[in-house]
Amino acid sequence: MSVKIPPTVGRVVHYYIYDAVSGTYTGPLSAQIAFVWSATLVNLGYLDPNGKPCSATSVPLIQDGEERPKGHYCCWMPYQVGQAQKTEQAEAVAAAAKKGFHS
Numbered sequence: 001m002s003v004k005i006p007p008t009v010g011r012v013v014h015y016y017i018y019d020a021v022s023g024t025y026t027g028p029l030s031a032q033i034a035f036v037w038s039a040t041l042v043n044l045g046y047l048d049p050n051g052k053p054c055s056a057t058s059v060p061l062i063q064d065g066e067e068r069p070k071g072h073y074c075c076w077m078p079y080q081v082g083q084a085q086k087t088e089q090a091e092a093v094a095a096a097a098k099k100g101f102h103s
Contacts, residue, residue: 002065003084005076007036013074015046015056020070031056031074044074 007013014028031046037058044056062068062075076084 002063003081003088004039004063005080005084006039007033007042007061009033009036012077012080013042013044013061014077015044015059015074016068016072018069018071018073028077042074 011033013031013033015031016025016027017029018025026049029046029048031044033042034045034055035043037043040061042059042061044059046054046056048054056072060069060071060073062073064076064081068075
């Protein structure tokens with residue numbers, strides 16, 4: 001099951017930096033959403049591999065189940081995806097129970 005988590009300022013994500021020369025990624029790096037352009041594009045404050053604060057603008061936010069691009073991107077941590085799935089399942093059970101109760 002794939003869950004879409006809406007981005008909000010302050011949320012932590014994993015950030016991957018793409019090296020076009022080697023075709024490899026550095027990451028995951030710890031990042032925090034600093035600004036939300038849309039459901040799929042955010043600005044980040046992140047720590048480089050040495051712990052130095054850096055920033056990145058207009059970073060694609062890739063949701064669970066979506067293909068990773070050839071370029072920089074960020075995504076939710078596996079724990080966050082798991083929690084969102086549990087919440088969605090619990091809400092579905094509650095809605096079904098409420099519907100059955102009021103029928």
